Amino acid sequence: xxxxxxxxxxxxxxGGRAHLPAGxxxxxLVHVMLNALAFLLDKVVFFVTCAHPPPPPLxxxxxxxRGDLLEVPRTLFTHFGIYLGDGRVAHLIPDILPAVTSDxxxxxxxxxxxxxxxxxxxxxxxxxVDSVEDFAYGASVRLNTHAMESAxxxxxxxxxxxxxxxxxxxxxxxxxxxxxxxxxxTWCRYGDARSLQTEQFCQWLKSLIRDQRNAAVAxxxxxxxxxxxxxxxxxxxPAVFIPFTLWMAS
Numbered sequence: 001x002x003x004x005x006x007x008x009x010x011x012x013x014x015g016g017r018a019h020l021p022a023g024x025x026x027x028x029l030v031h032v033m034l035n036a037l038a039f040l041l042d043k044v045v046f047f048v049t050c051a052h053p054p055p056p057p058l059x060x061x062x063x064x065x066r067g068d069l070l071e072v073p074r075t076l077f078t079h080f081g082i083y084l085g086d087g088r089v090a091h092l093i094p095d096i097l098p099a100v101t102s103d104x105x106x107x108x109x110x111x112x113x114x115x116x117x118x119x120x121x122x123x124x125x126x127x128x129v130d131s132v133e134d135f136a137y138g139a140s141v142r143l144n145t146h147a148m149e150s151a152x153x154x155x156x157x158x159x160x161x162x163x164x165x166x167x168x169x170x171x172x173x174x175x176x177x178x179x180x181x182x183x184x185x186t187w188c189r190y191g192d193a194r195s196l197q198t199e200q201f202c203q204w205l206k207s208l209i210r211d212q213r214n215a216a217v218a219x220x221x222x223x224x225x226x227x228x229x230x231x232x233x234x235x236x237x238p239a240v241f242i243p244f245t246l247w248m249a250s
Contacts (some may be wrong), residue, residue: 062131065159069144069185071135077197080144080185081135082165089135090165092184094119095126098171110134125174127165128185156189166189177201212250219243 064070068083081091095111096118119125131139139233153172165188173179182195209215222239229235 004018063145065158067161067189069189070132070135071142071144071160072139073142074139078182079135079137080181082161082185082188083132084129084162084165087131087132088129090129090169092125092127092161092172092174092179092181093136094120094124094174095128096122096124098126099124119174120176123174124171126177127168127170129169161189209246209249212247215243215246215250218246 019070061112064083066083066085070081070089072081073078079093081089084090093111094116096115097107097111099122101107107126107128111128135141165184168184168188171178177195177198179193180195180196180198183193186195187193219239222243225235
């Protein structure tokens with residue numbers, strides 16, 4: 001036996017090529033896969049939490065009206081808020097802090113990336129008032145004049161929209177798909193909580209599930225995982241259940 005790569009005795013080298021035991025090969029494969037997953041998650045968090053090139057200047061010369069719907073484009077989505085006047089914006093944002101403290105001094109501080117990500121994971125958020133600069137988070141602010149009107153909605157009552165936003169200030173539950181910042185602003189302006197971004201995502205997901213080729217791809221990946229990791233309940237069940245579910249749903 002020869003020293004293994006983790007400090008224990010492992011397989012010997014034959015002809016200059018090292019051969020790892022099957023158990024160590026599986027562990028090494030899992031380690032590589034976990035590292036790749038951690039890398040991808042880190043990149044997703046980086047982009048979702050507003051990583052941007054140097055921010056363009058805010059449109060300070062624009063005068064917003066009370067009740068206007070403002071939007072800030074992000075890398076993967078658009079963030080929305082209701083303008084209240086005097087440079088203040090009401091918006092719904094994921095935030096873990098209201099769930100752990102009621103100290104107003106801490107709650108008023110700008111929501112950090114850590115607070116935001118933990119809020120998404122814990123499904124907690126707050127409807128809060130921030131300055132236009134803090135709402136923008138380094139991105140450009142745009143005035144949205146078309147949301148929902150394209151779906152047959154009439155022009156909103158701007159003052160009523162602002163009042164509704166002010167009545168909702170405080171801690172709320174959060175759902176990435178069913179109760180996000182767009183649901184908040186559309187309810188304030190139109191009395192109907194909808195998210196066009198969610199609807200577009202669900203439509204894309206529906207088309208993905210209905211494509212039978214994805215069931216075949218999932219089946220091949222399942223066979224590959226069985227070949228690399230061996231047959232066990234932890235590998236066999238996903239390898240069968242996921243392709244079967246996709247096939248039946250297609």
